[in-house]
Amino acid sequence: MSNIFSSIKRTAALTSAAVAIALLATGCSGSAGATTNTDAGSASAEDKRGGEVVYLDAELSRSTQLQASGTWQDSAYIENIADRLVYRDPETQEIKPWIAESWTVSEDGLTYEFKIRDGVTFSNGQVLDAGAVKRNLDWQIKGDTDKGIPANNWFPKVKSVTADDAAGTVTVKLGHPSTAFLAILSFWRSALVADATIEAPIETQQQLSGVIGSGPFVVESEKYGEEIVLTRREGYAWAPEGLANQGEAYLDKVTVVPVTEDSVRLGSLRSGEADFIRYIQPSEEKTLAEAGFQIVARQGVGNANVWDLKQAAPFLDDVKVRQALQHGIDRQQIIDDLYTGNWSAATSIITPGSVGYKDVSELFAYDPEESNRLLDEAGWTGRDADGYRTKDGEQLHVLTYVDVYDSTAKPLFQLVQWQLKQIGVNLDIKETDYANYASVYTDDSVGALRNGWPEADTTRLSIGYHSAGSNSFKFQAADKELDGLLEDQLTASTVEEREKTIGEIQERIVEQAYALPIINDTQVFGLAPTVHDLTFSSEARPHFYETWTEKK
Amino acid sequence: MSRTQFLLRRIGQSLLVIALTYVFVFYVLFLLPGDPIESRIVNPQNPIPAEQAAAILAYYNLDRNGLEQFWISVTRLFQGDLGFSLGTGRPVAELIRDGFAETLTLAGLALVFALAFAVAIAATAVLAPWRWARGLADKLPVVALATPGFLVGLVLLQVFAYQLSWFSSIRDEGFKSLILPALTLAVGVSAPIAQVLIQGLRQAYGEPFVTVLRAKGVPESRIFGGHALKNASIPALTLFGLTVGELLAGSVIAEAVFNRSGLGFVTEQAVRAQDGPVVQAVVMLVAIIFTLVNLLTDLLYPVIDKRIAAKTLGSGTGSRTPAADLDTRQEVLTP
Numbered sequence: 001m002s003n004i005f006s007s008i009k010r011t012a013a014l015t016s017a018a019v020a021i022a023l024l025a026t027g028c029s030g031s032a033g034a035t036t037n038t039d040a041g042s043a044s045a046e047d048k049r050g051g052e053v054v055y056l057d058a059e060l061s062r063s064t065q066l067q068a069s070g071t072w073q074d075s076a077y078i079e080n081i082a083d084r085l086v087y088r089d090p091e092t093q094e095i096k097p098w099i100a101e102s103w104t105v106s107e108d109g110l111t112y113e114f115k116i117r118d119g120v121t122f123s124n125g126q127v128l129d130a131g132a133v134k135r136n137l138d139w140q141i142k143g144d145t146d147k148g149i150p151a152n153n154w155f156p157k158v159k160s161v162t163a164d165d166a167a168g169t170v171t172v173k174l175g176h177p178s179t180a181f182l183a184i185l186s187f188w189r190s191a192l193v194a195d196a197t198i199e200a201p202i203e204t205q206q207q208l209s210g211v212i213g214s215g216p217f218v219v220e221s222e223k224y225g226e227e228i229v230l231t232r233r234e235g236y237a238w239a240p241e242g243l244a245n246q247g248e249a250y251l252d253k254v255t256v257v258p259v260t261e262d263s264v265r266l267g268s269l270r271s272g273e274a275d276f277i278r279y280i281q282p283s284e285e286k287t288l289a290e291a292g293f294q295i296v297a298r299q300g301v302g303n304a305n306v307w308d309l310k311q312a313a314p315f316l317d318d319v320k321v322r323q324a325l326q327h328g329i330d331r332q333q334i335i336d337d338l339y340t341g342n343w344s345a346a347t348s349i350i351t352p353g354s355v356g357y358k359d360v361s362e363l364f365a366y367d368p369e370e371s372n373r374l375l376d377e378a379g380w381t382g383r384d385a386d387g388y389r390t391k392d393g394e395q396l397h398v399l400t401y402v403d404v405y406d407s408t409a410k411p412l413f414q415l416v417q418w419q420l421k422q423i424g425v426n427l428d429i430k431e432t433d434y435a436n437y438a439s440v441y442t443d444d445s446v447g448a449l450r451n452g453w454p455e456a457d458t459t460r461l462s463i464g465y466h467s468a469g470s471n472s473f474k475f476q477a478a479d480k481e482l483d484g485l486l487e488d489q490l491t492a493s494t495v496e497e498r499e500k501t502i503g504e505i506q507e508r509i510v511e512q513a514y515a516l517p518i519i520n521d522t523q524v525f526g527l528a529p530t531v532h533d534l535t536f537s538s539e540a541r542p543h544f545y546e547t548w549t550e551k552k
Numbered sequence: 553m554s555r556t557q558f559l560l561r562r563i564g565q566s567l568l569v570i571a572l573t574y575v576f577v578f579y580v581l582f583l584l585p586g587d588p589i590e591s592r593i594v595n596p597q598n599p600i601p602a603e604q605a606a607a608i609l610a611y612y613n614l615d616r617n618g619l620e621q622f623w624i625s626v627t628r629l630f631q632g633d634l635g636f637s638l639g640t641g642r643p644v645a646e647l648i649r650d651g652f653a654e655t656l657t658l659a660g661l662a663l664v665f666a667l668a669f670a671v672a673i674a675a676t677a678v679l680a681p682w683r684w685a686r687g688l689a690d691k692l693p694v695v696a697l698a699t700p701g702f703l704v705g706l707v708l709l710q711v712f713a714y715q716l717s718w719f720s721s722i723r724d725e726g727f728k729s730l731i732l733p734a735l736t737l738a739v740g741v742s743a744p745i746a747q748v749l750i751q752g753l754r755q756a757y758g759e760p761f762v763t764v765l766r767a768k769g770v771p772e773s774r775i776f777g778g779h780a781l782k783n784a785s786i787p788a789l790t791l792f793g794l795t796v797g798e799l800l801a802g803s804v805i806a807e808a809v810f811n812r813s814g815l816g817f818v819t820e821q822a823v824r825a826q827d828g829p830v831v832q833a834v835v836m837l838v839a840i841i842f843t844l845v846n847l848l849t850d851l852l853y854p855v856i857d858k859r860i861a862a863k864t865l866g867s868g869t870g871s872r873t874p875a876a877d878l879d880t881r882q883e884v885l886t887p
Contacts, residue, residue, distance in 0.1 A: 189598075224650075435586045469601070
């Protein structure tokens with residue numbers, strides 16, 4: 001017996017030694033990584049060039065088919081590998097030249113003529129000329145139904161697209177004026193792709209490696225669920241006007257690794273395996289910053305994070321009930337208790353910087369007394385054993401599902417639940433998964449659902465809220481006034497006219513409490529001290545083009 | 553019944569099980585609400601208008617009734633076409649092939665680790681000279697069973713990847729990348745094997761042959777390795793089917809924590825999204841594995857234990873095997 005046990009003893013001793021070393025190391029390295037950031041301002045273009053970074057995304061690539069996809073992470077990858085006709089300056093929101101070096105708009109607002117930049121090629125070598133732009137626009141406008149590809153439903157009605165290759169121009173004739181057209185062309189969904197992508201089956205287009213663009217990065221390889229490797233596009237020389245870098249990207253390579261587990265992402269950044277990560281729990285921001293990491297937060301322009309109220313659900317066809325909910329939510333408390341200074345309470349259904357944005361927060365100020373008055377007026381005067389209001393023996397309850405697209409959502413829902421309890425409303429929170437969230441949309445017992453993401457234009461208000469569109473408010477009888485405004489914003493002939501209409505849409509939706517504005521969403525990134533100049537699109541998608549690293 | 557008949561009957565039964573599983577899974581998936589295409593159509597970030605949604609449904613044959621969809625699916629299957637993932641557009645065959653290869657290597661190493669753990673724990677529990685060590689080893693499998701796999705994984709990552717930097721938490725380092733996930737997987741899998749081994753070893757050491765061997769001066773290491781462990785292993789071997797299941801189920805967790813895109817990961821993603829073609833293929837693969845394992849076990853039993861051979865082959869076929877003869881003798885000898 002001694003033979004075996006001497007070996008077992010040896011192994012045990014070795015094991016305990018290993019554990020002791022491991023624990024010692026764990027205890028000792030708590031303060032690692034507290035280095036200061038270098039002065040990024042003095043670096044020259046040559047200093048910036050070269051190096052590779054590892055970026056940990058919080059989600060997996062699902063589908064990159066341009067017209068049919070909608071996931072944030074996929075849009076962020078597309079932004080880095082494909083260019084658009086025009087560029088929207090993220091600081092000024094001004095539309096600037098990109099692949100279209102200039103354009104003219106006819107006086108009636110119906111004809112747009114784009115002059116296409118010379119010398120641009122897709123990464124497969126195909127020339128990006130007027131003809132290629134026309135094929136892209138036709139494809140975006142019509143979709144490809146034989147392949148299950150829908151049209152890009154953001155586009156205004158287009159009568160014709162013609163290309164003059166000799167002159168290098170593309171002319172688009174619209175069916176109605178659209179001051180949103182250029183913003184829509186600047187959005188990632190309108191990315192220009194090579195013929196090979198347009199002609200490929202939808203299954204190929206769903207892979208990032210199947211999307212061939214003319215952007216500053218090229219997809220070198222993609223392994224489903226493990227990594228996407230982007231490499232610098234050699235010869236890239238057609239950056240949007242106004243950017244400091246007009247040549248190739250500084251980074252040689254960006255490896256995107258999807259890591260859904262929060263602690264793994266954070267641990268990998270802290271241990272130096274990753275150079276930057278997306279999405280940090282608000283509670284982790286401070287400790288990470290104290291450890292010397294950079295916290296970069298960006299609020300995208302577009303729709304605010306709002307809760308649509310569904311009028312098909314019990315009690316929500318009563319405007320007083322809806323308004324009571326509107327005044328029963330304390331947005332500032334949500335920010336103070338759950339988020340950080342990088343986040344902010346919503347001040348409208350769209351975010352500051354959006355075309356036509358109007359601060360209408362006074363119309364939905366937190367006022368529980370007003371909520372109680374409205375509910376009393378609506379006849380919800382009884383109380384049940386739990387303190388919830390009742391009418392004719394029925395409890396005032398609203399069913400909602402936790403948003404599956406936002407990993408910070410659950411505590412927010414629970415806090416709103418607590419706030420509404422103070423005015424006697426039972427917010428019944430259920431959870432489901434991504435696959436079944438679609439059926440929640442068609443379930444008429446569901447009263448409130450999250451909506452609103454940063455997007456290039458307010459066009460989606462019309463797509464989502466028009467009673468003949470997606471009818472997200474589940475109007476039982478159409479609100480003609482709102483429908484009229486939603487139609488007008490798409491066809492307004494001047495920006496001023498459109499801004500006025502969008503202002504009225506915001507007032508109408510908030511006053512009638514069709515939707516409850518909650519917060520302005522923020523994308524939060526954690527960066528190693530060696531990484532600089534991670535920039536963003538208007539809609540807060542990260543751009544790696546001007547990013548550089550000190551690690552070469 | 554001849555050996556061939558027996559074999560043919562068992563293979564026939566296995567094929568029937570696989571076919572019935574296919575029909576059942578198809579039916580369940582058809583009944584379940586929600587799929588990636590519906591999610592795409594009503595995606596609040598990009599809602600698709602009704603007439604275009606109809607074209608999308610038609611492309612995926614989702615506008616047809618269940619029977620037609622089933623027919624299309626079966627026809628494609630017989631043409632060797634597993635179709636594409638509805639959610640990601642990836643070829644199902646490719647997803648399964650890559651995922652299976654990855655999981656097989658992981659599960660293989662995990663099995664080696666699990667067996668090593670189990671033998672070490674069982675030996676300690678039965679043979680350690682200290683009472684506390686025996687008690688500790690005896691309780692260890694229960695603790696291992698009760699510890700969630702992701703917790704084991706995260707602790708291993710914390711210590712060996714983040715603090716000691718011996719391993720990368722995200723980069724593919726070939727064989728090295730397999731060690732931590734295989735250890736994670738092995739902890740849960742080793743527990744039931746260790747429990748059975750402990751019992752088996754206790755029983756074996758209680759048998760008179762051990763005393764005889766000791767009296768003959770056989771070294772303890774040979775008694776353990778050559779006799780006691782061998783005897784104790786037979787009940788543990790019957791756990792093989794269960795272990796395969798544990799390995800497959802555990803790989804979902806291990807692969808999620810260690811960012812590996814094996815079969816567990818593919819399954820998790822497909823089930824989450826209710827991605828019909830992928831779920832169908834994964835369930836079929838698992839059904840085939842289990843059927844094969846069971847078939848192999850059934851075919852191996854007669855080889856290992858001659859008594860079973862005689863029973864399954866029956867008597868009076870006119871071609872009695874030596875094994876059957878042996879069986880009769882044993883029955884006579886042991887009333």
